[in-house]
Amino acid sequence: MSLVSQQEITCGNCHHSFVAELWSAVNVSTDPELREEIISGELNLVCCPYCGQMFYAEHFLLYHDPEEELLVFVYPRAFDQQRSFWQKQMEKDFQKASQLIEGKINYQPELMFGLQQLSEFLRREEEKADEIAILCYVAETLGLELLHFDKVAARHQNLVKILPLPVGQAVNRENILKGLEKLLNYNPGLSNFSLTRQKILADSGWQPKISARGKNKTRVKKHR
Numbered sequence: 001m002s003l004v005s006q007q008e009i010t011c012g013n014c015h016h017s018f019v020a021e022l023w024s025a026v027n028v029s030t031d032p033e034l035r036e037e038i039i040s041g042e043l044n045l046v047c048c049p050y051c052g053q054m055f056y057a058e059h060f061l062l063y064h065d066p067e068e069e070l071l072v073f074v075y076p077r078a079f080d081q082q083r084s085f086w087q088k089q090m091e092k093d094f095q096k097a098s099q100l101i102e103g104k105i106n107y108q109p110e111l112m113f114g115l116q117q118l119s120e121f122l123r124r125e126e127e128k129a130d131e132i133a134i135l136c137y138v139a140e141t142l143g144l145e146l147l148h149f150d151k152v153a154a155r156h157q158n159l160v161k162i163l164p165l166p167v168g169q170a171v172n173r174e175n176i177l178k179g180l181e182k183l184l185n186y187n188p189g190l191s192n193f194s195l196t197r198q199k200i201l202a203d204s205g206w207q208p209k210i211s212a213r214g215k216n217k218t219r220v221k222k223h224r
Contacts, residue, residue: 002031009057011048020046025062038063039122044115056115062097063118068125069107069151077114087111107152128192132162135183135193142182143167148211159196163208173206 003025010017022044028035037043044057058076065071073090094109112118139146144164154161164179165171180197184190200206 001025002027002034007057007059009046009059011051011053012055013053014048014051016048016050018049020057022046022057022059024060025064027064027066029064029066035065035122038115038119039126041115041119058114061115061118070155071105071107071109072112072118073109074112074115074118077116080113083111083113086113128160131190131192132160134187134190135162135164138183138186139164142186144179144182147171147176147179147208150209150211153209157199159199160192163196164193171208171210173200173208176200176208 002023004021004023006019007022008017008019009022023034026034026038026043034043044059044061045054046057047054058078060076061072061074063070063072063074071094073093075086075090079086090109090111098105112121135144136146138144142164143166145167147163147165149159149161149163151161153159163176164183165175166179166182169175169178177197177200180193180200184194184197188194
Protein backbone atom coordinates (compact mmCIF):
# COMPACT_ATOMS: atom_id res chain seq x y z
CA MET A 1 0.00 0.00 0.00
CA SER A 2 1.27 3.47 -0.91
CA LEU A 3 0.90 6.28 1.62
CA VAL A 4 0.84 10.04 1.15
CA SER A 5 0.23 12.72 3.78
CA GLN A 6 0.53 16.41 4.53
CA GLN A 7 3.88 17.29 6.14
CA GLU A 8 5.37 20.55 7.37
CA ILE A 9 8.75 21.25 5.79
CA THR A 10 11.21 24.15 5.77
CA CYS A 11 12.72 25.71 2.67
CA GLY A 12 16.51 25.66 2.80
CA ASN A 13 16.68 28.79 0.69
CA CYS A 14 14.37 31.26 2.46
CA HIS A 15 13.82 29.21 5.65
CA HIS A 16 10.05 29.62 5.57
CA SER A 17 7.97 26.62 6.68
CA PHE A 18 4.99 25.35 4.71
CA VAL A 19 2.85 22.23 4.33
CA ALA A 20 3.34 19.90 1.34
CA GLU A 21 1.99 16.52 0.27
CA LEU A 22 4.73 13.90 0.60
CA TRP A 23 4.89 10.18 -0.09
CA SER A 24 6.14 8.08 2.83
CA ALA A 25 5.49 4.63 1.31
CA VAL A 26 5.42 3.43 -2.29
CA ASN A 27 4.22 0.02 -3.45
CA VAL A 28 4.84 -0.28 -7.18
CA SER A 29 2.65 -3.36 -7.55
CA THR A 30 -0.40 -1.18 -6.88
CA ASP A 31 0.99 2.18 -8.04
CA PRO A 32 3.55 1.52 -10.81
CA GLU A 33 3.47 5.15 -11.94
CA LEU A 34 5.21 6.16 -8.70
CA ARG A 35 8.27 4.19 -9.75
CA GLU A 36 8.50 6.36 -12.85
CA GLU A 37 8.13 9.48 -10.71
CA ILE A 38 11.11 8.37 -8.62
CA ILE A 39 13.23 7.67 -11.70
CA SER A 40 12.33 11.00 -13.29
CA GLY A 41 13.02 12.85 -10.03
CA GLU A 42 9.46 14.07 -9.51
CA LEU A 43 8.48 12.23 -6.33
CA ASN A 44 8.51 14.47 -3.24
CA LEU A 45 9.80 17.36 -5.32
CA VAL A 46 8.24 20.52 -3.89
CA CYS A 47 8.15 24.21 -4.70
CA CYS A 48 8.46 26.77 -1.91
CA PRO A 49 5.41 29.09 -2.10
CA TYR A 50 7.47 31.97 -0.67
CA CYS A 51 10.59 32.05 -2.84
CA GLY A 52 9.78 29.63 -5.67
CA GLN A 53 12.76 27.36 -4.92
CA MET A 54 12.32 23.74 -6.11
CA PHE A 55 13.86 21.07 -3.90
CA TYR A 56 13.50 17.48 -2.70
CA ALA A 57 11.76 17.26 0.65
CA GLU A 58 14.06 15.15 2.80
CA HIS A 59 11.60 12.64 4.16
CA PHE A 60 11.68 8.94 5.00
CA LEU A 61 10.35 6.67 2.23
CA LEU A 62 9.55 2.97 2.26
CA TYR A 63 9.83 1.56 -1.28
CA HIS A 64 8.38 -1.88 -2.01
CA ASP A 65 8.41 -3.92 -5.21
CA PRO A 66 7.03 -7.39 -4.33
CA GLU A 67 7.60 -8.79 -7.83
CA GLU A 68 11.32 -7.96 -7.63
CA GLU A 69 11.56 -9.00 -3.96
CA LEU A 70 12.82 -5.52 -3.18
CA LEU A 71 12.12 -3.52 -0.03
CA VAL A 72 14.12 -0.31 0.47
CA PHE A 73 14.26 1.96 3.49
CA VAL A 74 15.22 5.39 2.16
CA TYR A 75 16.33 7.77 4.90
CA PRO A 76 17.24 11.45 4.31
CA ARG A 77 20.59 11.89 2.57
CA ALA A 78 22.23 13.60 5.56
CA PHE A 79 21.65 10.48 7.67
CA ASP A 80 24.39 8.69 5.70
CA GLN A 81 26.91 10.16 8.14
CA GLN A 82 25.53 7.77 10.77
CA ARG A 83 25.10 4.75 8.54
CA SER A 84 25.71 2.12 11.24
CA PHE A 85 23.07 3.68 13.49
CA TRP A 86 20.48 3.78 10.72
CA GLN A 87 21.31 0.23 9.69
CA LYS A 88 20.23 -0.87 13.15
CA GLN A 89 17.25 1.47 13.05
CA MET A 90 16.18 -0.04 9.74
CA GLU A 91 16.17 -3.51 11.27
CA LYS A 92 13.90 -2.25 14.05
CA ASP A 93 11.66 -0.38 11.64
CA PHE A 94 11.47 -3.46 9.42
CA GLN A 95 9.84 -5.42 12.22
CA LYS A 96 7.18 -2.73 12.56
CA ALA A 97 6.71 -2.28 8.82
CA SER A 98 6.29 -6.03 8.31
CA GLN A 99 2.99 -5.81 10.15
CA LEU A 100 1.70 -3.19 7.68
CA ILE A 101 2.91 -4.84 4.46
CA GLU A 102 0.57 -7.29 2.78
CA GLY A 103 1.97 -10.80 2.40
CA LYS A 104 4.94 -12.48 4.01
CA ILE A 105 8.38 -11.05 3.20
CA ASN A 106 11.15 -13.63 2.96
CA TYR A 107 13.89 -11.18 1.99
CA GLN A 108 15.82 -8.56 3.91
CA PRO A 109 15.37 -4.81 3.32
CA GLU A 110 17.93 -2.62 1.57
CA LEU A 111 19.26 0.63 3.05
CA MET A 112 19.61 3.83 0.98
CA PHE A 113 20.03 7.52 1.72
CA GLY A 114 18.16 10.11 -0.35
CA LEU A 115 15.76 9.70 -3.26
CA GLN A 116 18.57 10.32 -5.74
CA GLN A 117 20.32 7.13 -4.66
CA LEU A 118 17.09 5.17 -5.13
CA SER A 119 16.49 6.84 -8.49
CA GLU A 120 19.96 5.94 -9.77
CA PHE A 121 19.55 2.36 -8.57
CA LEU A 122 16.20 2.00 -10.38
CA ARG A 123 17.70 3.41 -13.58
CA ARG A 124 20.42 0.75 -13.48
CA GLU A 125 17.77 -1.93 -12.96
CA GLU A 126 15.90 -0.60 -16.00
CA GLU A 127 19.08 -0.89 -18.08
CA LYS A 128 19.41 -4.52 -17.02
CA ALA A 129 15.76 -5.14 -17.90
CA ASP A 130 16.33 -3.69 -21.38
CA GLU A 131 19.25 -6.06 -21.94
CA ILE A 132 17.19 -9.00 -20.68
CA ALA A 133 14.54 -8.11 -23.27
CA ILE A 134 17.22 -8.38 -25.97
CA LEU A 135 18.29 -11.78 -24.62
CA CYS A 136 14.69 -13.01 -24.72
CA TYR A 137 14.36 -11.83 -28.32
CA VAL A 138 17.52 -13.54 -29.65
CA ALA A 139 17.68 -16.59 -27.37
CA GLU A 140 16.02 -19.01 -29.79
CA THR A 141 18.19 -17.87 -32.68
CA LEU A 142 21.35 -18.38 -30.61
CA GLY A 143 20.28 -21.75 -29.18
CA LEU A 144 19.90 -20.42 -25.66
CA GLU A 145 17.37 -20.88 -22.90
CA LEU A 146 16.75 -18.62 -19.93
CA LEU A 147 18.09 -19.36 -16.48
CA HIS A 148 16.30 -17.45 -13.72
CA PHE A 149 18.83 -16.42 -11.11
CA ASP A 150 17.73 -15.66 -7.55
CA LYS A 151 16.68 -11.98 -7.66
CA VAL A 152 18.10 -10.96 -4.30
CA ALA A 153 21.40 -12.75 -4.90
CA ALA A 154 21.68 -11.22 -8.38
CA ARG A 155 21.06 -7.75 -6.98
CA HIS A 156 23.64 -8.12 -4.20
CA GLN A 157 26.25 -9.42 -6.66
CA ASN A 158 25.28 -6.80 -9.27
CA LEU A 159 24.51 -9.52 -11.82
CA VAL A 160 21.76 -9.77 -14.41
CA LYS A 161 18.89 -11.80 -12.93
CA ILE A 162 18.22 -13.89 -16.08
CA LEU A 163 21.23 -15.62 -17.60
CA PRO A 164 21.68 -17.36 -20.96
CA LEU A 165 22.34 -21.11 -20.99
CA PRO A 166 22.98 -23.28 -24.07
CA VAL A 167 19.87 -25.38 -24.75
CA GLY A 168 19.86 -28.72 -22.95
CA GLN A 169 23.03 -28.07 -20.95
CA ALA A 170 23.49 -28.56 -17.21
CA VAL A 171 23.22 -25.55 -14.94
CA ASN A 172 26.78 -24.78 -13.90
CA ARG A 173 29.37 -22.02 -14.09
CA GLU A 174 31.05 -23.35 -17.25
CA ASN A 175 27.84 -23.55 -19.27
CA ILE A 176 26.59 -20.16 -18.09
CA LEU A 177 29.87 -18.64 -19.28
CA LYS A 178 29.37 -20.37 -22.64
CA GLY A 179 25.90 -18.89 -22.86
CA LEU A 180 27.19 -15.42 -22.01
CA GLU A 181 29.95 -15.75 -24.59
CA LYS A 182 27.39 -16.63 -27.28
CA LEU A 183 25.21 -13.70 -26.36
CA LEU A 184 28.08 -11.20 -26.22
CA ASN A 185 29.53 -12.41 -29.52
CA TYR A 186 26.15 -11.60 -31.03
CA ASN A 187 25.86 -8.22 -29.27
CA PRO A 188 29.05 -6.94 -27.56
CA GLY A 189 27.21 -3.81 -26.45
CA LEU A 190 25.28 -5.55 -23.67
CA SER A 191 27.30 -3.94 -20.88
CA ASN A 192 25.46 -5.51 -17.94
CA PHE A 193 25.83 -9.02 -19.34
CA SER A 194 29.49 -8.22 -20.02
CA LEU A 195 29.96 -7.13 -16.40
CA THR A 196 28.19 -10.28 -15.21
CA ARG A 197 30.56 -12.42 -17.28
CA GLN A 198 33.60 -10.59 -15.86
CA LYS A 199 32.40 -11.13 -12.29
CA ILE A 200 31.80 -14.84 -12.86
CA LEU A 201 35.18 -15.26 -14.56
CA ALA A 202 36.89 -13.54 -11.62
CA ASP A 203 35.38 -16.01 -9.13
CA SER A 204 36.46 -19.58 -9.87
CA GLY A 205 34.21 -20.90 -7.12
CA TRP A 206 31.08 -19.09 -8.29
CA GLN A 207 27.93 -21.16 -8.45
CA PRO A 208 24.52 -19.94 -9.58
CA LYS A 209 21.88 -19.44 -6.92
CA ILE A 210 18.78 -20.38 -8.83
CA SER A 211 15.38 -18.84 -8.26
CA ALA A 212 13.03 -21.02 -6.24
CA ARG A 213 10.07 -19.77 -8.26
CA GLY A 214 8.80 -22.18 -10.91
CA LYS A 215 11.19 -23.93 -13.28
CA ASN A 216 14.87 -23.17 -13.15
CA LYS A 217 15.15 -22.93 -16.92
CA THR A 218 12.69 -21.47 -19.41
CA ARG A 219 12.79 -22.66 -22.98
CA VAL A 220 12.07 -19.77 -25.33
CA LYS A 221 8.92 -20.47 -27.32
CA LYS A 222 8.88 -19.98 -31.07
CA HIS A 223 6.90 -17.00 -32.29
CA ARG A 224 4.54 -17.71 -35.16
